[in-house]
Amino acid sequence: MLTRLRTVLAVAMLTVATYATAVETRGSHPETYVVVRGDTLWDIAGRFLGKPWLWPEIWQANPQVANPHLIYPGDVLSLAYLDRVAVQPGPREEAPIGAIPLSDIEPFLKNLRVADSFEHLPYVVGFEDNRLRGSAGQAAYIKGLAGAQAGQRYAVLRPTVQFGHPRPTRDLQANGRPLALDGALWREYLPPNDRSAFLGYELAQVNVGTITGVPSGDVEVATLQLEDSGREVRAGDRLVPVEPQPYDLQFFPHAPAALPADVRVLAVADSFTAGGPRDVVALSAGRLDGIDNGTVVSLWRQGRHVNDRVTGRATSRQDDRFKGAGVVLPDEYAAHAMVFRTFDKVSYALVMDGVKPVRVGYEALHPDAQ
Numbered sequence: 001m002l003t004r005l006r007t008v009l010a011v012a013m014l015t016v017a018t019y020a021t022a023v024e025t026r027g028s029h030p031e032t033y034v035v036v037r038g039d040t041l042w043d044i045a046g047r048f049l050g051k052p053w054l055w056p057e058i059w060q061a062n063p064q065v066a067n068p069h070l071i072y073p074g075d076v077l078s079l080a081y082l083d084r085v086a087v088q089p090g091p092r093e094e095a096p097i098g099a100i101p102l103s104d105i106e107p108f109l110k111n112l113r114v115a116d117s118f119e120h121l122p123y124v125v126g127f128e129d130n131r132l133r134g135s136a137g138q139a140a141y142i143k144g145l146a147g148a149q150a151g152q153r154y155a156v157l158r159p160t161v162q163f164g165h166p167r168p169t170r171d172l173q174a175n176g177r178p179l180a181l182d183g184a185l186w187r188e189y190l191p192p193n194d195r196s197a198f199l200g201y202e203l204a205q206v207n208v209g210t211i212t213g214v215p216s217g218d219v220e221v222a223t224l225q226l227e228d229s230g231r232e233v234r235a236g237d238r239l240v241p242v243e244p245q246p247y248d249l250q251f252f253p254h255a256p257a258a259l260p261a262d263v264r265v266l267a268v269a270d271s272f273t274a275g276g277p278r279d280v281v282a283l284s285a286g287r288l289d290g291i292d293n294g295t296v297v298s299l300w301r302q303g304r305h306v307n308d309r310v311t312g313r314a315t316s317r318q319d320d321r322f323k324g325a326g327v328v329l330p331d332e333y334a335a336h337a338m339v340f341r342t343f344d345k346v347s348y349a350l351v352m353d354g355v356k357p358v359r360v361g362y363e364a365l366h367p368d369a370q
Contacts, residue, residue: 035075042253102249105340108278108350110269111155111205111246114286114343118159118201121238125221136229140209142239145222148214153242154224156207156233163199163266163282163346172201199284199345202267206231208242246341253296253338255367260289263364265299266346274357278350281337283364286345295339297349297364301356303329334358336367 033048122144127134134140140156142148159172207230213223226233266282268275275281281299285291305326335354339347351358 032076035071035073037073039071039073041071102247102251105251105350106247108280109247109340110280110348112269112280112282112341112348113157113203113205113246114163114200114346115203116200118157118203118238121157121240122154122222123239124156124224124233124235124237126235127233133232133234134226135207135232136226138226139212140224140226140233141221142224143221145211145239146215148211148222150211150214152211154209154211154239155205155242156209156224156226157203157238157240158206158234158236159201159238160204161202161267161282163202163284164197197345199266200343202282202346203238204269206237207233248293248340251338251340252294254294256291256295256297258290259297259364259366260285263289263297265358265360265362265364267360268358269348273360275351276357277335277352277354279358281349281351281358283337283339283347283349284345285364286343286347288344291339291342291347293340293342295347295349296336296352296367297339298336298367298369299334299351299354299358299362299364300369301332301334301359301362303331305329331363332356333369334362337364 033044035044122142124134124140125143126141128139128141131138142154162172207226207228209224209226209228211222212225215222224239263283263285266284269280269282271279283291283297305328307326334356335358336352337349337358338352339349341348
């Protein structure tokens with residue numbers, strides 16, 4: 001599956017081509033280009049116009065292309081004038097080339113969501129046989145599910161992080177209470193700033209289940225039969241109704257129309273502070289900032305502070321905490337990421353191609369940033 005995904009990412013659209021490739025090819029181009037299997041408006045624009053996010057210009061110049069998600073092998077793209085491109089319909093003998101189907105990337109996504117609060121949600125208070133944890137085939141007892149009916153399905157969520165920016169992360173226990181010394185690590189990885197804003201709580205799905213018993217008489221809890229063996233449920237985990245389709249069925253990568261200043265990587269899902277391709281990161285921007293599913297950004301390490309050993313102190317310290325005296329080095333490109341789920345102030349993105357690990361605190365910029 002991983003090999004298949006790599007092919008899809010590289011050929012379909014997720015490889016947001018490197019700047020060098022775009023620069024080398026935009027200076028010269030053939031008079032026409034025939035669309036072949038695996039092409040998309042995204043990578044054709046990247047190859048011949050220099051920037052893949054100019055694909056809407058190609059589409060808008062071609063009213064015969066009713067759906068930009070669907071171009072066909074054999075379509076002829078005229079490149080005689082970059083400001084006057086035109087598509088000549090091909091023979092339509094093969095299936096159209098679509099966007100990235102959910103089935104190709106879903107195994108790498110994480111079922112995460114962001115909420116302004118979670119204290120009001122029903123929660124797990126215990127398990128059958130006095131177990132400390134619950135898993136598939138076992139019963140969990142839920143408090144606060146008034147009006148629950150047998151047969152209803154619920155997702156079990158765990159509070160993991162309290163997001164804020166730029167002093168972001170407070171790690172949470174399953175019951176939602178902060179861990180001891182929470183946030184001490186994250187402050188080391190983010191630039192100092194007096195401004196701080198609450199962005200929401202991350203809730204990670206750990207299981208799903210079906211209601212098999214409802215409160216009655218002296219029993220004030222509902223019974224939830226757990227179905228997923230992936231992660232164990234703990235007391236304090238919260239419940240919400242199951243969403244039938246939490247993701248878009250297709251993803252069409254595009255550059256952001258506008259990107260707010262100082263968008264940062266807030267966390268790396270199921271990791272400590274770093275991740276790579278196929279990992280999921282949380283970004284400090286969401287729907288209210290104009291971020292939507294398919295938005296592509298580049299992630300950058302802010303320039304380190306190093307000591308000048310000739311004129312400065314005799315130390316080899318390099319400060320990744322973005323503060324202190326010394327010589328500031330250039331920012332360093334790490335990877336591209338594509339947003340797949342958005343909330344008001346936070347979005348989740350899948351790390352795609354990259355040259356180095358992505359870490360908490362890295363800045364998100366336009367994919368064309370250099």
